[in-house]
Amino acid sequence: MIIMKIVLGADQYPEYINGAATxxxxxxxxxxxxGHTVDLLWPSADGRQxxxxxxxxxxxxxxxTRLPGRPRMQVSTPRGVRRQVEDLLQLAGPDVVHVQSHLGLGRTLLRTARRAGVPVVATNHFMPENLLHHVPLVRRFPDAAGRLAWRDLERVYGDADLLTVPTGRAAELLAAATTLAPADVVSCGxxxxRFAVDRPAVDGGAPTVLFVGRxxxxxxxxxxxxxxxxxPPALGARLEVVGMGSLRPALTLLAGTLGVAASVRFLGAVDDDALxxxxxxxxxxxxxxxxELQSLATLEAMAAGLPVVAADAMALPHLVRPGVNGRLHAPGDVVGLADALTALLADPGLRTRLGRAGRAIAETHALGATxxxxxxxxxxxxxxxAGVRATGRSLATAA
Structure with a gap:
């Protein structure tokens, strides 16, 4: 194995919990x-270096700086971090740079690396749906804004030497939305x-439904x-919601309006042990x-031996196989979602069987392999x- 100096950069950061940051x-x-030397660049959660x-x-x-209208979200702008990125890249002297986004910090790092002659890997975790509702000015024109967002990603990631995505579905989406070179599929892992759980075959307590995410x-x-x-009230089910985000007040109010507030716990952001x-x-x-371009939370739940009920959308069907490790429901089908939950909550034996199958699927996404x-x-x-430098060829020609 070659020991290398590696610089990673992401616009997502751990205090604002999401799959890309994790x-x-x-x-x-x-x-x-x-054994590698690793430098990791992230926006500050409080604005300070x-x-x-x-x-x-x-x-x-x-x-x-704080994103307008989003008091708990910080962003690094190209103008604000360009000098820092240049200085850090010179200090680190990396063999390779790996960016996780095409936004302010990611694009600045990618372009700085290109000017310095450092090869760049770019991983795409982006869908317009994950970003545009955070920007008030473009909410009224989501289709046009989505097209512009993909064009912007294409311009930035077009300078990378290698593209990766976490799932085959993510690769298909990128190919359909851009003219970028085909991306390698590498699971986030x-x-x-860390998430292995010994579950009893029978649990007589009130069944609990869990959601983890923004x-x-x-x-x-x-x-x-x-x-x-x-x-059905006879199930006595409880719901736990782990995660933070702008909709928490509205969701808390909705739980009260629906008459289920006593059975719902909003736990907010939690540490690894609590998760x-x-x-x-x-x-x-x-x-x-x-x-969801992969859904690390779903993978974690599967690793913990939980059956999964998921929307039949994007990459989730790659993880959730109906009748094998869970059930799928049509997006927006609230009754279908309730029916799927009822079937699993009422049958402990089915939950155990599906959970074991889910653990086996999760084992194909081991972090070590990633x-x-x-x-x-x-x-x-x-x-x-190194060979390109010796011969004077371009990296694209060498590939």
């Missing part, structure tokens, strides 16, 4: 554990041991609450989101870049 942190830690060591990774929090429009937690209100405990308490995991896959790609790019 993946970036786990990949960085896995690479550092393998900082550098510290975490799990063997040098973490650099870059200057950021999960730490299987409380934003594309997750459709409002539909989950409406479906939960339709469950594992939530998976351990749950009997069924639900993901009604329609903009880290190794990126190590291989980094090494290929670094070696190819």
């Amino acid at each position: 993946f970036t942190a786990r990949l960085a830690a896995g690479l550092a554990a393998g 900082d550098t510290y060591l975490e799990q063997g990774v040098r973490v650099h929090r870059l200057r950021s 999960i730490d299987l041991d 409380l934003e429009r594309e997750k459709h937690v409002d539909e989950l609450l409406r479906a939960f209100a339709l469950l 594992r405990a939530a998976y351990a308490r749950a009997d069924v995991f639900v993901m009604p989101g329609t903009a 880290v190794a896959a990126f190590e291989d790609r980094y090494a290929w790019l670094a070696v190819t870049r």
Whole structure:
């Protein structure tokens, strides 16, 4: 194995919990554990610049500013971080740069790396649906704004040496929306041991439904609450909602309006130990989101042995196989979602069987395999870049 200097950069950051940030942190830690020198660039959660060591990774929090209308979301702008990125890249002297987005920090890092002759891997976690509702000016024109957003991604990621996406469905979406080169599929991966749970064959307690994710429009937690209100009272079911987001006040109000507030717990953002405990308490995991390019939370639930009820949308059908490890419902079908939940909550034996199958599927997404896959790609790019420098060819010609 070639030991390398690697710089990772993402516009998503851990305090604003999402799959891209979680993946970036786990990949960085896995690479550092393998002996690589890893620098990780993230926007600061409070706007102030900082550098510290975490799990063997040098973490650099870059200057950021609050996104208008989103008091808990910070963004780094190209103008605001250009000099910092240039200085950090010179200090790190990387063999390869890996960006996780095409937005302010990501595009600045990618373009700075290109000017410095450093090869770049770009992973796409983006769908317009995950971003546009955060920007008030474009909410009225979602279709046009979505097309412009894809064009912007195409311009930025067109300068990368290698593209990756977490699922085959994500690759299809990128190919349909852009003219970029075909992307390699590399799962974001999960730490299987971290989420493993020993579940009793029979549990006589009140069954618990769990959702983990951002409380934003594309997750459709409002539909989950409406479906939960339709469950037979005899089940005595409870719902736990883990995550933060702009819709929490509205969702809390909706739970009260539906008459289920006493059975619903909004836990907010939680640490790793509390997250594992939530998976351990749950009997069924639900993901009604329609903009999932992989869904790490669903993978984590499967690793914890939970059956899954999910929307039949985007990449979720790649994880959830009806009758094998869970059930799918049509997006927006609240009654169908309620029926799927009722069937699983009423049958402990079925939950156990589906949960075991889900764990087996999750085992094909081990984090170690993901880290190794990126190590291989980094090494290929670094070696190819060295050969290009020696011959004067372009990297594209060498590929």
